[in-house]
Amino acid sequence: MLNNLSPQNPDPIMQLITLCREDPRETKIDLGVGVYKDGAGNTPVMRAIRAASKKVWDNETTKVYTGLPGDPAFGKAMRDLVLADSVEGSRVAAIATPGGTGAIRQAFELARKANPDVTVWTSNPTWPNHLAILKFMGLPNTEYAYFDEASCTVDFDAMMDSLQGVKAGDMVLLHGCCHNPTGANLTLEQFGTVADLIADKGALALVDIAYQGFGDGLEEDAAPTRLLASKLPEMLVAASCSKNFGVYRERVGCLMAISEDASITPNTQANMNYLNRIAFSFPPDHGARLVTTVLTDDALTADWKDELETVRLSMLGLRTQLSEELRQRTNSDRFDFIAQHRGMFSRIGATPEEVLKMREDFGIYMVSDSRMNIAGLNPTTVPLLAEAIAKSCK
Incomplete structure (x- = not known):
């Protein structure tokens, strides 16, 4: 065969x-x-990851499974790092994933589960793996204008014109910072305009944030994602720790889902847990535990x-x-x-x-x-x- x-x-x-x-x-x-x-x-x-590795080694007493969403402490640490106080924690469900790629895949799966007719809108160009995953899953994909090849800058007017075609129930994938592959980013004001359009269309935003801290700073790079979270009733965020923590081979990712209100969060969380279960059961923990250790230790956080x-x-x-x-x-x-x-x-x-x-x-x-x-x-x-x-x- x-x-x-x-x-x-x-x-x-x-x-x-x-x-x-x-x-x-x-x-x-x-x-x-x-x-x-x-x-x-x-x-x-x-340095902080090396120190966290020793701390985990000295204190870890078991290798038993965590839970389907991973260690809750990791989800909270990532929520604080990426979203801060832009949204109430009770509205955020989170799962650990094998890398940012795993978070993207689970985000697409969650969107399809919520709306089998979803069309995913991606920037032209975007990270090639976005398109490869969508093609493999058989999900409809529409590109929106983004990069002006002549000036190597964002063509925001063309982008907004393209996004007029977004329909209720569609998903719009945005790069939270450090756009891959172009390096050209929207301004914070432009992100706000895009958020208004997505809200008016009744669409769902998915923010892929893989390089927080590599652009203008940790807080500055998170600002667009936080702005979107504050303006939109619901949103997905796929975060990667590969680059900013240097844990490439550990495969550390996190998918966060912001529900319209706290009463919806438990069901959102249950659906995300289910997606982990059928994909790989329990997510890998070691890299996520290293990241959590860094983010919950003041000295390690400062050094990182x-x-x-x-x-x-x-x-x-x-x-x-x-x-x-x-x-x-x-x-x-x-x-x-x-x-x-x-x-x-x-x-x-x-x-x-x-x-x-x-x-x-x-x-x-x-x-x-x-x-x-x-x-x-x-x-x-x-x-x-x-x-x-x-x-x-x-």
């Missing part, structure tokens, strides 16, 4: 990793995979915030350096937007042919749509990238 399985296209980012690994050039630069790297090219374990801020400022510095290097090499402000983008990624507007030229001539490895991982750079490699861009992009 297995010989009936259809061949699968290889993941383009996984292909990039292989190609880069096999490239013998010492000057090659991997800007494909979305992980943070320090100046030495390593992805370190954060300090290191996260160092990471954020490092990426902003690389953005500024790259923008300035490109201004010098091109004698134009064409790439100034790179310094204005936020998060790990920027999409620089290069064609697939130009991306291929950079790979073949300069050993620069980025996704074919020209999305590059800023966190894959360091002050030494920025000039090399700037030279490649200047000589390859028309």
